[in-house]
Amino acid sequence: MIPVYSLADNSRTGSRMIEVSRAAEGLPAMIEPAFLIPHRKDYYLFVLVRRGSSRHWVDSIPYTLKADTFYFTVPQQVHLKEEMRPMEGIALRFTEEFLQLEENRGLRESPLLQNPAGGHELQLSAADLQFVEDVLCTMLAEFRGSESWKNQMLTAQLRVLVIYLSRLYAVQFGVGANGDGRLFREFQTLVERHYREDHEVAAYAVRLHISAGHLNDRVKEQSGKTAIHHIHARILVEAKRQLLYTEQTVKEMADELGFVDPAYFNRWFKRLSGETPVQYRSTIREMYR
Numbered sequence: 001m002i003p004v005y006s007l008a009d010n011s012r013t014g015s016r017m018i019e020v021s022r023a024a025e026g027l028p029a030m031i032e033p034a035f036l037i038p039h040r041k042d043y044y045l046f047v048l049v050r051r052g053s054s055r056h057w058v059d060s061i062p063y064t065l066k067a068d069t070f071y072f073t074v075p076q077q078v079h080l081k082e083e084m085r086p087m088e089g090i091a092l093r094f095t096e097e098f099l100q101l102e103e104n105r106g107l108r109e110s111p112l113l114q115n116p117a118g119g120h121e122l123q124l125s126a127a128d129l130q131f132v133e134d135v136l137c138t139m140l141a142e143f144r145g146s147e148s149w150k151n152q153m154l155t156a157q158l159r160v161l162v163i164y165l166s167r168l169y170a171v172q173f174g175v176g177a178n179g180d181g182r183l184f185r186e187f188q189t190l191v192e193r194h195y196r197e198d199h200e201v202a203a204y205a206v207r208l209h210i211s212a213g214h215l216n217d218r219v220k221e222q223s224g225k226t227a228i229h230h231i232h233a234r235i236l237v238e239a240k241r242q243l244l245y246t247e248q249t250v251k252e253m254a255d256e257l258g259f260v261d262p263a264y265f266n267r268w269f270k271r272l273s274g275e276t277p278v279q280y281r282s283t284i285r286e287m288y289r
Contacts, residue, residue: 002078002245007043007095017098018154020136020143023052023089038080038245043095044113046161047071048129048136052087056080058120060240060284068129070122070165074115076192078241090136094158103155109185112166116188116223116230117173118237128168135161174224183208184222187215188230195234196258201227236272243281250277 007019052065057080058073065071065087073079075096099108107113124132139157142150190204198204204227205212212227219227235257242253254265270276275283 002038002040002241004040004042006041007093018092018094018143018151018158020090020092020140020154022140023087023091038078040075040078041073042075043093044075045071045073046092046136046165047089048091048132049087049089050133052085052089054085054087055082057082059118059237060244061120062287063121066121068124070124070132070168071120072112072115072122072165073120074113077118077120078245080245090133090140092136092139092158092161101155103152104158107159107162109182110162110166111173112162112169114185114188115169117169119169119173122165122168122172124168131164132161135164183215183218187219187227191231191234195231195238196256199231199235199258201231204231232272236269239269239277240273240280240284243277244284253277 007017047070049065049067049069049071051067055062055064057063058077063071098104099113135157139154139161142153142157147153186208187204190207194203194207201216202212205215208215216227219225219230223230239253239257242248242256248256250266251262254262257265259265259268266276269280273280
């Protein structure tokens with residue numbers, strides 16, 4: 001079982017919904033010892049890195065921190081820190097509970113927070129860096145202060161930041177940022193909730209009260225990929241996470257992911273990834289070493 005850490009576990013202030021902090025020079029900021037094992041976070045994490053070079057993994061992809069780069073993760077992703085090194089930057093953490101507040105709900109539909117590409121790193125131009133740092137510094141000052149309407153100010157600033165970064169995300173990952181992608185975002189949300197039990201497009205079409213053909217056409221129009229591709233991609237990501245970070249057997253994994261027949265799961269995984277689950281586990285763990 002991959003442990004899940006909450007914002008309260010890593011909070012310096014007792015806040016349970018949003019936190020902004022600065023990484024001080026020479027300190028291993030934002031990396032607690034428990035984060036050196038595979039884990040998930042139940043909160044969203046934004047980090048603007050100004051200096052740092054530590055190496056970590058998100059899902060099965062290794063990253064080495066780069067200066068003047070923006071990093072982000074969403075709750076379902078699996079993290080693993082290889083080492084703790086000094087860094088400088090600003091971190092923003094907020095929870096799903098924060099997004100459920102009336103004034104914040106629209107943020108949940110942004111490409112950045114939906115993260116359909118499973119991304120983690122955004123490249124910043126000089127102008128982007130200045131804008132993002134200015135907003136985060138303003139949020140940091142607001143978070144540390146005691147002015148009235150504090151939550152409303154943080155929400156307004158977060159909305160600006162998410163919209164700006166979603167534009168960058170759309171360009172870098174080739175994901176539409178237009179407001180007419182609501183059906184696709186609703187479909188993504190349903191896939192995230194039900195991918196373990198619903199593997200067919202028709203099941204999602206029923207939930208959305210449209211035909212399977214219409215759902216597939218709209219998803220392909222808005223994302224460039226078929227609906228079944230998105231369903232399979234989500235299942236495959238979770239399977240790869242389990243293969244890298246747990247000792248589950250292929251049968252246990254097949255059961256957890258909704259496959260009645262482990263042999264079929266084995267064939268399905270090989271068709272999508274080019275390797276059997278056992279081969280993939282061996283390959284990815286060898287790369288990690």
